[in-house]
Amino acid sequence: MSIEITKETNVLIQSANKIYSDNFDGKTWFGRCIFLSWYCDVGTCKFCYRSTQKSRIKHSSHAKRSVSSIIVEVLLSKRLGWRIEFLTGGYKIFPFDQLVRITKIVSSVYGEKIWLNLGALEEKDLIAFKPYVKGIVASIETVNKELHDDICPNKPIEPYEKMFELCDSCDSLKDADFRKSMTMVVGLGEKKEQFEELKEFISKFDIERITFYALKPVSGTPYEHGPTTEEYCWWIAKTRIAFPKLQIIAGTTARRVDEIKQVLLAGANAITKFPATKQYATENAKILEKNVLLAGREFTSTLTNQKLLVDWDWRKEIDELTCDEIDSDLKKEVKEKMELYLKRMI
Numbered sequence: 001m002s003i004e005i006t007k008e009t010n011v012l013i014q015s016a017n018k019i020y021s022d023n024f025d026g027k028t029w030f031g032r033c034i035f036l037s038w039y040c041d042v043g044t045c046k047f048c049y050r051s052t053q054k055s056r057i058k059h060s061s062h063a064k065r066s067v068s069s070i071i072v073e074v075l076l077s078k079r080l081g082w083r084i085e086f087l088t089g090g091y092k093i094f095p096f097d098q099l100v101r102i103t104k105i106v107s108s109v110y111g112e113k114i115w116l117n118l119g120a121l122e123e124k125d126l127i128a129f130k131p132y133v134k135g136i137v138a139s140i141e142t143v144n145k146e147l148h149d150d151i152c153p154n155k156p157i158e159p160y161e162k163m164f165e166l167c168d169s170c171d172s173l174k175d176a177d178f179r180k181s182m183t184m185v186v187g188l189g190e191k192k193e194q195f196e197e198l199k200e201f202i203s204k205f206d207i208e209r210i211t212f213y214a215l216k217p218v219s220g221t222p223y224e225h226g227p228t229t230e231e232y233c234w235w236i237a238k239t240r241i242a243f244p245k246l247q248i249i250a251g252t253t254a255r256r257v258d259e260i261k262q263v264l265l266a267g268a269n270a271i272t273k274f275p276a277t278k279q280y281a282t283e284n285a286k287i288l289e290k291n292v293l294l295a296g297r298e299f300t301s302t303l304t305n306q307k308l309l310v311d312w313d314w315r316k317e318i319d320e321l322t323c324d325e326i327d328s329d330l331k332k333e334v335k336e337k338m339e340l341y342l343k344r345m346i
């Protein structure tokens with residue numbers, strides 16, 4: 001892909017890089033997003049792969065991930081220095097108590113509270129997740145209301161705003177001190193002048209983390225192109241300059257790894273969305289890691305080190321899992337799944 005950047009945007013990127021360096025330690029990580037399902041009950045966001053799948057998947061239960069494969073991904077994340085970007089997976093797939101159970105398992109196996117991205121949650125839901133969750137994510141996609149209504153007609157912004165307000169105003173949630181995060185997709189048709197709306201949204205809700213994605217054009221949707229590197233970096237750099245301490249995560253794909261250096265220089269802290277288990281130790285994974293170094297960063301995760309997996313006594317680690325939701329049958333399933341993952345990665 002072409003990663004040409006105009007002089008004007010380069011100046012912006014240089015300022016953003018300076019601000020990043022003044023505020024962070026240069027450590028860059030990979031954030032693994034953990035999906036619970038391939039089905040989404042909304043399924044009408046115009047840019048989204050799931051909008052092309054909904055009619056094909058007759059039973060949402062068939063699109064559920066197994067708990068064992070979720071546990072395998074968490075164990076891999078720990079071993080390879082990946083942070084859990086968030087637990088997500090569309091709406092209304094699992095019964096609520098199952099969602100809480102899986103969140104508990106993921107948090108226990110990973111060893112810390114996690115970020116959750118499960119739609120606009122209500123007070124009673126947030127209370128149930130409190131012991132396992134450190135922050136909640138609003139998948140806003142775009143903050144411009146008009147564009148949002150057109151692109152995500154059945155996923156309004158207001159319930160997310162209400163969820164954020166609840167976190168601050170509700171007595172039963174104050175002690176949780178939920179942190180707030182949002183997502184934005186670049187390439188949906190947003191205009192540069194709408195950056196002010198993003199700025200307002202981040203300030204109003206005291207957002208401390210944002211994940212940007214470069215639109216991935218999916219056949220069957222109206223979108224044929226993702227943003228250029230220049231367009232993607234412009235949004236990241238503007239956000240870094242406006243919010244020096246905000247945590248900025250940038251999504252990439254196997255096709256966009258060449259631009260990672262620019263994305264990091266524009267002020268992103270970390271990289272996400274790379275298909276890490278499928279692309280482990282591939283040429284794309286190597287290019288990604290090389291770009292992190294070219295940006296002058298230290299990569300605290302790995303997407304290429306196979307020895308770490310070869311030397312890993314993962315059976316012992318699975319045997320030693322202590323979460324009371326993981327019984328011996330589930331451990332057996334996790335071991336079987338782990339073998340399949342490792343076959344692909346080593």
Ligand code: SF4
Nearest residue numbers: 040042043044045048
């Ligand atoms: S809610 Fe999320 S997963 Fe569902 S269609 Fe919209 S963007 Fe896709």
